[in-house]
Amino acid sequence: MDVAALSPDQVGPASQLLEHVLLALGAGTTERDVLAGAAALVADLVDADVAAVCEGAHVHGGVGLGQRFLPERGLARVVRDGGGSFAVPGLGRVRTTVVEVPGLAGVHVVVGRAEDSPEHEGTEDAVRLVARALGLVVLSRHGRERERWHRQQGARGAAERTRLQQALRQREQVLTTSVRFQRAVSSRRPLPELLVQIATSSSELMDDRAVSLVLADPRSQMRMRVVAAVGEPALDHALALAAAEGLGGFGVAVGDQSTPAAAAVHINGRSVGALVLDTSGSGPLDPVGATVLRAFAEHASMALSHADTVRAVEAASSDSLTSLPNRATLLRQLEVALRVTESDGLGTAVLFVDLNGFKQVNDTLGHAAGDEILSRVARRLRRCLRGDDVAARLGGDEFALVVRDVEPERAAQRIAARVQADLTLPFDTHGTTVRVGASIGIAVAADGVGAAELLRRADSAMYMAKARSHAAGPDVATGVVPGGVVVFEADMHDADQLRRQLEHDLLRAVHDDEFELAYQPIVRLADGAVVGVEALLRWRHRTRGLLEPGAFLAGAERSPAVEELWRWVLRTACAQAAAWRERVPDLSVTVNLSAAHVMARGASDDVRAALAAAALDPAALVLDVPADLLGEDPDLLTARLRTLRATGARILLDDFATLDPARGGVLVNHSLAPLRQLPVDGVKLDRTLVGEIDGPEGVDALAAVRVLCELGAALDLGVVAEGVERTEQVVLLTEAGCAVAQGVLLGVPRSVAELGPELGAGELGPVEPRAAAPALADLVDLAGDAEAAAGTIPLDAAEVRAGEGTVVVPSRRVPGPPVPVPISGVRPDDLRRMLDRSR
Structure with a gap:
């Protein structure tokens, strides 16, 4: 290492510097x-023109002082004056820095530079380091020789010799501890661990007295706080803070x-705190004790100042994005909080905060916007906390808060309410307004936990809390799941174990081919x-049997296996459709996408890869996307759908309308206006609406279906009805203008082995027109009578509520019950044929 090439403010790393000096x-x-070598060493370290170690008028060693005549008088003068300048043969006048060697009375280190040379920042700090070492x-190594030298200078009393020997032993301990500490710095241990080690070592060398390390916290406007404390009983925090502030940032008290x-x-060089020692039982420190305390304070300074150590510490103890403590640091602080519960009488509660809708922000706006949202969420969380509460980022969009209070659950509930209120406010980022929600879990400390x-x-x-929020659905105005707050109860343990096991099994099942498609x-x-x-999708679980998506996808939505699973569904469905189309050329296959898949940037690439691998005509693939996406940013949604449609696949909006009699008719719960601009090919009517067309609200439901079908025809959009379970629904959907449907009446989900042969044999082929047409015509005549009784709702009669983004089809009932559609209107042979073709 070329020490001379380093500038004084780049002497580090601290560990290498101290090891080099020692x-x-x-x-x-x-x-x-040793004394002669110190002059050469300090000259190299600070790139000085002149260096010397002087004891009184005697020069032990010098660099740059000339070969024949040493300027002893000039050196003695600057030592006496504590600095100044003196003349050096061949060099001219030099300005000096003079530092006394601690523990060696009358010994000084002098460094100097020519007066016309530039100043070097940090010279005095480096010289002090060499002087102390x-x-x-x-x-430690030459104590006896030093003691003999002192005896030659004059007789000393027995008490002075005893004090000196004690000081020597103590300084040997300081040296041993210093080397141990610097090795810890070299191994890049986390800063919290190094600071605790400093406090512990100080306590050990000061008769196990209580020691606290107080530092300014940059996350709280540089307010002082205790970051490490050792000793029993512990030093009172208020006393430690007062001592640090009273010091004024300099020297030793x-x-x-x-x-x-x-x-x-x-x-x-900037004051950031103090190392504080309890002196209540021993009185003021003697010079030796003050030196020891100062030495360890300087160790703390070196650890904090060293850039490499600071970077390593930040990576190990705090989150680089939000500057909040990370998971490991939070757990250490939480352990301390639990340990002091008995002494301070305060209970502890933890709030686990998970953002709702954040993944969609990341996928749609990019990671830069996501990082900005996380940073601003962290600032909002700090705003919700009280003085001693702690916030941490656990990873991703997960945060944790630690609350201590006499009534911890009540305090946690209040803070959770503040967090939810703050996080529901919109974020403006990258020219877009973003909203997120928060699901919060609270756990209160108990004995033995x-x-x-x-x-x-x-x-x-x-x-x-997240499961309950998803069950309630997204907020109509924002489209974001608002989240909720749940306090942990004992019976949640089994559910949590099952969820975690399911996530683990899901990752394994993707690789073990446990999934299948019906x-x-x-x-x-x-x-x-x-x-x-x-x-x-179906999962043939090893122990739980055949599972449908609702039993596992919701609980494992954040598992990395979900993305790979969706790609498998695409590949498998496309390959099967390609095989079937050899026998049924016009057959299409529909694959359901989640909102996250639709908004993900790589979704279109996955679709293209699946189509290419199966050599499937893109027009044969239909992608069902959730209609809830209509609440998203329209420009961004249009862009995402356009990239999906560019693959050649067709796009349908799934679960499009629901029945809501409380609002005066059938509520189409998604905006119809964007359908004119959105790159979609059709809509799927929600099964709740289809299920009502032959029920108590049948007149309203049928009118809504008719409006949607007329709108679809006007916009050249297909309309597919889901959840068809009864023959009456087939007739009414046909009358309303709906051309395509699915449901258990028309065909239950079946495996490839069950469905494939029937497709090939034509058993699911068309009903014979001559046999079916008369029967259906009879039913249409009956349905026409019902229409005349109920009144037809033309398209222009639907009330468009632009502000709400909805269409309400008004009820136009006439007195009396709705006219039933008798099942006897279909001849038995025709009805049997309709039912048998899907079994």
Whole structure:
């Protein structure tokens, strides 16, 4: 290492510097060698023109002072004056820095530079480091020689010799501890661990007295706080903070019976706190004790100042994006909180906060926008906390808060309410308004529960809150699941274990081919022909049997296996459709997409890859996308749908309308206006609407279906009805203008082995027109009578509520019950044929 090439403000790393100094000084076999070597060492370190180690008028060693005549008088003068300048032969006048060697009375280190050379920042700090190391080495390795030298200078009393020997032993301990600490710095241990080690070592060398390390927290406007504390009983936090602030950032305060001793801690010359020692039982520190305290305060300063250490510490102890503590740091702080519960009488609660809708932000706007949202969420969380509460980022969009209070659950509930209120406010980023919600789980500390278990309980409660929120559905105005708050209860443990096991099993099942697809026919109502199939995912679980998506996808939505699973569904469905189309050329296959899949940037690439691998005509693939996406940013949604449609696949909006009699008729719960601009090919009517067309609200429901079908025809959009379960529904849908439908009446989901042979044999083919047409005509005549009784709702009669983004079809009932559609209107042979073709 070329030490001379380094500028004074780039001396580090600290560990290498101290090791270099100690090794260089320790190489001398005698005290004279050590003192002489110190002059050469300090000259190299600070790139000085002149360096010397002086003891009184005697010069032990010098660099740059000339070969024949040493300027002893000039050196003696600057040592006496504590600085100044003197003349050096061949060099001219030099300005000097003079530092006394601690523990070696009358010994000074002098460095100088020519007056016309530039100033070097940090010179005095580097010289002080060498001076302190010089004192420690001389006293620890050459104590006897030094003691003899002192006896030659004058007789000393027995008490002075005893004090000196005690100081030597103590300084040997300081040196040993210093080397151990610097090795810890070299191994890049986390800063919290190094600071605790400093406090612990200080306490050990000061008769196990209580020690606290107080530092300014940049996350709270540089407010002082205790970051490490050792000793029993612990030093009162208020006393430690007062001692640090009273120090004023400089030097050492020796303390007394009522005020602790303190030594300043600096970062690159700026005061940031103090190392505080309890002196209530011992009185003020003597010079040796003050030196020890100062030495360890400087260790703390070096650890904090060293750029490499700071970077390593930040990566190990805090989140680089939000500057909040990370999971490991939170768990350490939580352990401390649980440990001091008995002494301060405060209970502890943990809030586990998970953002709703954040993944969609990341997928749609990119990671830069996502990172900005996370940073601003962190700031909002800090705003919701009280003075001693702690916030941390656990990873991704997960955060945790630690609350301590006499009534921890009540305090946690209040903070959770503030967090939810703050996070529901919109974020403006990258020219877009973004909204997120928060699901929050609360766990309150109990006897015998450690930090990791308490955090896990809060996580379990959060999942329960998220499940309840998803069951309630997104907010109509924002389209975001608002979230909820759940307090952990004992019975949540089993559910949490099952969820975690399911996530683990899901990842394994993708690779072990435990998934399969069932296919439900999609039928053209005019002639009963099967025009397509919808691929429905099933999991043949090793122990739980055959599972449908609702039993596992919701609980594992954040598992990395979900993306790979969706790609498998695409590939498998496309390959099967290609095989079937060899026998049924016009057959299409429908695959359901989640909102996250639609808005993901790589979705279109996955679709193209699946189509290419199966050599399938893109027009044969239909993608069902959730109609809830209509609440998203229209420009972004249009862009995402356009990229999907560019693959050649067709797009349908799934679950499009629901019945809501409380609002005066049938509520089409998604805006119809965007249908004119959105790149979609049709809509799927929600099964709740289809299920009502022959029920108590049949007149309104049928009118809504008619409006949607007329609108679809006007916009050249297909309309598919889901959930057809009764023959009456087939007739009414046909009358309303709906051409295509699916449901258990028309065909239950079946495996490839069950459905394939029937497709090939034509058993699911069209109903014979001559046999079916008369029967259907009879039913249409009866339905026409019902229409005349109820009144037809033309398209222009629907009330468009632009502000709400909805269309309401008004009820136009006439007195009396709705006219039933008798099932006897279909001849038995024709009805049997309609039912048998889908079994």
